Amino acid sequence: MTTPVVIVLNGVIVAVTDDRPRILTVKHPDDSLRVPKEADFEEGAPPDALPFGPLDPAADRTLELGLNGWVREQTGIELGYVEQLYSFGDRNREPGVRQGGPRVISIAYLALVREEQLSVRGEANWRDWYEYFPWEDWLWRRPSMIDEQIAPALTRWVQAATDTTIRSRRQERIEIAFGLEGAPWDQERVLERYELLYEAGQVAEQALDTIVARRDRQESQKSSKGSSPQPKTSLLGRPMALDHRRILATALGRLRGKIKYRPVVFELLSPTFTLLQLQRVVEALAGVRLHKQNFRRLVEKGGLVEGTGQLDSKTGGRPAKLFCFRREVLRERPAPGIGLPGALTK
């Protein structure tokens, strides 16, 4: 008996509208993967999922062509910027799948589209990225949830470890990831934060996995990993199907890192824009407010943009100059990105 392998392509399709980052989601269509009622997890409704499609190993010449193909079919969107994110292949990453079924390897891609393309066909929805990761949204202020719910829960999790080595290891991890005890907040550590919450039993997916694992009872359930599932009310952020929220966290972290050294933001903007529009998009992705004057100096002096000579008078105050991406910067600077000037230091 040989276990067959199936390749699934997942797309994290990102846009920014109304100064919020959005991702394209679908309702998970496969009934066999529907969340069991007992998970206390959206009461049996099909959860949000990232759009995905199978790789046709015979027809799709490259992985990316395969991705473009079914995205076009399912949503009508023509992907512009696409980059491979990560491949996820743990067994049991799809807890609903019966043992003995095929091994599913999912290769995730990050795609950026412009606001104009926002209309979609079918069952797809644009959702605010931060619904899934409310603790990542520092635009307004440092989310109170961090001190009120996350830190206490993680501290309990640290103390639940009896072995002192494990305990101090956990303590270090939560301090670095969530900027506790005076450590700085690193916007890029999105995945680390999600995984800590998962291990500490603070997200719905973990509760679900635990239930399924218990049902399957494949290995003695004494791993020190998870505490017992929490009641629904305390679980953090909007859940997704399978490991899709993990994929999403990977994407957010990658994107937050990438804007600093490659001019990818412009893939999310129309060809001409005001500096404030540009700033808002960067802020939406980074989840942090920036110092306006420094931002504009950085972008202009860095040669990333050039004025078009036109003005935009729909800004409410003084009309703003319109700019466009300055392609020559690619020749001039090794890593042209947009740092985060004046990001909240605390």
Next chain:
Amino acid sequence: MTTPVVIVLNGVIVAVTDDRPRILTVKHPDDSLRVPKEADFEEGAPPDALPFGPLDPAADRTLELGLNGWVREQTGIELGYVEQLYSFGDRNREPGVRQGGPRVISIAYLALVREEQLSVRGEANWRDWYEYFPWEDWLWRRPSMIDEQIAPALTRWVQAATDTTIRSRRQERIEIAFGLEGAPWDQERVLERYELLYEAGQVAEQALDTIVARRDRQESQKSSKGSSPQPKTSLLGRPMALDHRRILATALGRLRGKIKYRPVVFELLSPTFTLLQLQRVVEALAGVRLHKQNFRRLVEKGGLVEGTGQLDSKTGGRPAKLFCFRREVLRERPAPGIGLPGALTK
């Protein structure tokens, strides 16, 4: 007829010895993939390959465990730091494979090991990374090969395009990737450079692919991609099997980027080291010489290392203080890496 999928795990296993970066290679064992004689490519000898092993979809619980497993079996090496690199899945990435065979998806990993572990079992060899990419080695000086062979060949390739849009696109690409016409050299663009050389027919693998493609004659061969294969003498760098040199280029680029914002170098060093040893390892990876005084200032003031109080008197001159990695820096700084202070500016 359904096409089965096979997952292969590739490992780019890196160490630094004698101030040179080394990677672990094997001779490609599969005869069906042996390079055809007509390719004028090492005369039918089995080419170097990255160590690899299949994923057992039934047994290997995670991809990384699968990797660790066969690396241990084949080479006796216990991997420490491991990170996923990229998944390669183009059809025909294995030109020797007959049509109708399984679709091979290869998931590549980057692993760093310390010098102590250098002894290996079996057919494996440690090879200098720059044998495969001689144009990436700027340690001694800017390689003359860039001006003498690469630039002329790429210029011919640019001019071979009749369409002016394609031509200027190609021109921009070669300037950015190879720092021609006054553009700066970006150490991280290793993959871009390899792919340009590939497209321009300057590496043996491309010549081979062209031959195989012609033999298979699956699509009308009018793609503007490759010029005709060059005679062996002009081909650049030591070739590898299949697309392994592409994987290697991905790894080098990733590693060069990563040392700047994560303290991964220390995975390549013994627990205590002198600052010059540290500098030599960074230089070996980055392929650039650094300014010694500034380097030490950066690393010390950056809190990346701390003195152990011991001295190393085997340095030849004045004995050097021994340092070790300072773990607390992870808590203190968001992205603790080692910039490239004083990197050759031209």
Next chain:
DNA sequence: CTTAGTTATACTCACTTCTAGCATAAGAGC
């Protein structure tokens, strides 16, 4: 035991780049 060679380490100075502001400009609505 003096001298030359080698490596380590301290310190400096000019210069660029951020940070965090203040100040002014140019529109809209009343």
Next chain:
DNA sequence: GCTCTTATGCTAGAAGTGAGTATAACTAAG
């Protein structure tokens, strides 16, 4: 004209970088 809003210009001080000079501590040759 006044007020509100957004855009844009400018700057003092802090921090970080680049490229050195100077000095210290050892080894090996004579």
